[in-house]
Amino acid sequence: MPDIPPVDDATRIRIEAAAFRRLRQHLLVDRPDAQNIDLMNLAGFCRNCLSRWYGEAAAEQGVDLSKEDAREVFYGMPFAEWKALHQTEATPEQEADFTRSFAENVGKPD
Template structure:
């Protein structure tokens, strides 16, 4: 496979992941994603922002997050976020330290 085709396939997979998180599975909570995978919509938004910034494109954290929420984070929280249980919050502390604090 040539490099351009690989790039196009990776971009298509990325767009499908974004659609899945923004539209198909709004029921999946960020805290569950983080506890299971070590990343969530916020992480994806941060990585998106960092990639833009590395290329000289001004993008704020909120703009990066909106790319994975399809709306502002405040709107997302109002429409889809549920309260996390104590167990979820405890697991998150460990996951966050292992995956975000070290970045």
Template structure:
């Protein structure tokens, strides 16, 4: 791997994040958040939460809905109405397990 200065590494990581966001939001909006969480242990909401946490770590106050709107490019409820489908009871049960394992307790 090339020896990268810190700024270049930061820019490459930011570019990779933007490409991941584009892939999930534009190229594959059909992939459901519940499927992402059940298979990979994270989803679009996790990415928006991580964005919010990164802002908080820098002393920038961004609310949950603001972070989601940034990530989704629209209000979250609008995204859900346009792209989200009803999950089967099996997927919902798997989600509870995946969420608890990767994020924490749902209660």
């Protein structure tokens, strides 16, 4: 195991938050061409999962966000707008892969 310097909880949380913001930037800005269905098929999660997790984390902190509100916060725009700008129709192969992959992964599709 590497020799990782100890950090206090506040520093750890800032590091984790920065890593999350970088992941969000990568998925929304750097690679909007990566389709959610492909992310689900490969990794078992997608941008919609991240927005759902965001909403769940908000709820744990006493902040009530609807599914659509959490998506808008995560995507930086209404989800319908994101879909119109970046999401393509899934191919039959992608849908078949999704059906297979989903059966093997924990979680629920959005």
